[in-house]
Amino acid sequence: MLIVLVLLVIGLLVSRSRNPSGDVFTGARGPFPAAFAAGSPIAPERVVRRTADERALVHGLSLQWTGFGVTALNLRTGKEYWRYERREPKDVVMDFKASERTAVIGHGDGRLVGIDLRTGKLLWRAEIREHGYRSVDLVRGQVVTGAPGAVRAFDERDGRSLWTVKMPESCADVLVFSVHALPDHLSAVHVMCNVTSVDRDEYDVLLGVDDRTGKVLWRRRTVDPKQTAWGDGHTVVAPDLDRQRTIQLLDMNRQGISPRATLPLNGWDVVAAGSGTVLSGTDPKERSQEHDTLLRAYDARDGHPSWQVRAQAGQEYGFPEITDGRVYVVRQPFLTDADTGRRIHAELLILDAGTGRLLHTLRLPVMTARSDSDYFGKLDIFDIADGALSIGWRDGGGAPADRHGLTVPAPHHRPAARPAPWPSP
Numbered sequence: 001m002l003i004v005l006v007l008l009v010i011g012l013l014v015s016r017s018r019n020p021s022g023d024v025f026t027g028a029r030g031p032f033p034a035a036f037a038a039g040s041p042i043a044p045e046r047v048v049r050r051t052a053d054e055r056a057l058v059h060g061l062s063l064q065w066t067g068f069g070v071t072a073l074n075l076r077t078g079k080e081y082w083r084y085e086r087r088e089p090k091d092v093v094m095d096f097k098a099s100e101r102t103a104v105i106g107h108g109d110g111r112l113v114g115i116d117l118r119t120g121k122l123l124w125r126a127e128i129r130e131h132g133y134r135s136v137d138l139v140r141g142q143v144v145t146g147a148p149g150a151v152r153a154f155d156e157r158d159g160r161s162l163w164t165v166k167m168p169e170s171c172a173d174v175l176v177f178s179v180h181a182l183p184d185h186l187s188a189v190h191v192m193c194n195v196t197s198v199d200r201d202e203y204d205v206l207l208g209v210d211d212r213t214g215k216v217l218w219r220r221r222t223v224d225p226k227q228t229a230w231g232d233g234h235t236v237v238a239p240d241l242d243r244q245r246t247i248q249l250l251d252m253n254r255q256g257i258s259p260r261a262t263l264p265l266n267g268w269d270v271v272a273a274g275s276g277t278v279l280s281g282t283d284p285k286e287r288s289q290e291h292d293t294l295l296r297a298y299d300a301r302d303g304h305p306s307w308q309v310r311a312q313a314g315q316e317y318g319f320p321e322i323t324d325g326r327v328y329v330v331r332q333p334f335l336t337d338a339d340t341g342r343r344i345h346a347e348l349l350i351l352d353a354g355t356g357r358l359l360h361t362l363r364l365p366v367m368t369a370r371s372d373s374d375y376f377g378k379l380d381i382f383d384i385a386d387g388a389l390s391i392g393w394r395d396g397g398g399a400p401a402d403r404h405g406l407t408v409p410a411p412h413h414r415p416a417a418r419p420a421p422w423p424s425p
Helices: 002-017
Strands: 049-051 054-058 061-065 069-074 080-085 093-098 102-107 111-116 122-127 136-139 142-147 150-155 161-166 174-182 186-193 203-210 216-222 235-239 247-253 256-263 270-274 277-280 294-299 305-310 315-317 321-323 326-333 347-352 358-363 378-385 388-394 400-409
Touching: 054 093, 054 378, 054 388, 061 093, 069 093, 069 102, 080 111, 093 136, 102 136, 111 142, 136 174, 142 186, 150 174, 161 203, 186 247, 203 256, 216 256, 235 256, 235 270, 270 321, 321 378, 326 378
Parallel strands: none
Antiparallel strands: 049 400, 054 061, 061 069, 069 080, 093 102, 102 111, 111 122, 136 142, 142 150, 142 174, 150 161, 174 186, 186 203, 203 216, 235 247, 247 256, 270 277, 277 294, 294 305, 315 326, 321 326, 326 347, 347 358, 378 388, 388 400
């Protein structure tokens, strides 16, 4: 009798951890971790742990891709907080995003899964029934993704279908690259058309969508989204389709999208935007075009130059991020194909976005240059959230090679460090 009861209990536990689809949800293990701080860190002072293939950083958790699922790790302890897996080998995870409440996972067979961030339990499941690359974005309580010939939005917490935007016949293969929440219930949706199709022309389009109804307020052909930088509120920075080597500051609202100013740049070299600032990373005097040795800042209102800082000889910058009025960037030695496996020293710099003044410096632990880069690699800022940031390698082609890198928290109960003088060139 006792054996029967034990088997029944085991069967009940298995039934709770698995659902009819074969998915496995471990649920939360331990208390929900506290965030390091609110907003971005002012003066991070130490590295807490290495991360592996990190894709999201939120509320003291690092969310990581496992191939057929996602795991959430406690940043302080490095221990697994919850895990979600699909057992079918064909159903690989293509993309996932997380908010302070929800993690949303997109699979290659068209399935979307919503998971409660705190409990690790399934919230909902939706089926788009389209095989192929799946991208998801999570903005203002809505999950936005591509569907056959359409852009679709679902409720973050219960998976309800909220709205659908039908794309023209020329955009039968839809990939939602990014979604940005603007004031007045406006979502700017950057769509890549036919990028996985060999039979149709590939192109990119920006949609202005009312996030309550899904009504398209305006649309505009644009450039590759990797050449686009999103600023604050209504601002986006992108090359002009009609004029080569011309970079425009664009203003977006519910009535449309229009040029605000032209940046005095020779070619495409904008690397970040935010907090009223647009940053360029290319030094015209560095003719190899392989090393970002100069950070040049422009006012996002009128495009006028505001400040610039140059790295010391033999050093360069990775891609920066701008948030809460601060620029976060890694400065490192030049790397070439001869440096693979070399151990290097790098520094995290935090600058005032409005003036370029150095606010804080953190020397990073010695890291080994990647051995699988094409010809050089750089350390970039990947995520900034809840008092922590993550740093990882970028390959020579400009794309993140992986998310192996460092996670840096803000100090606890300590004042921010005094601003240090900018090092001499």
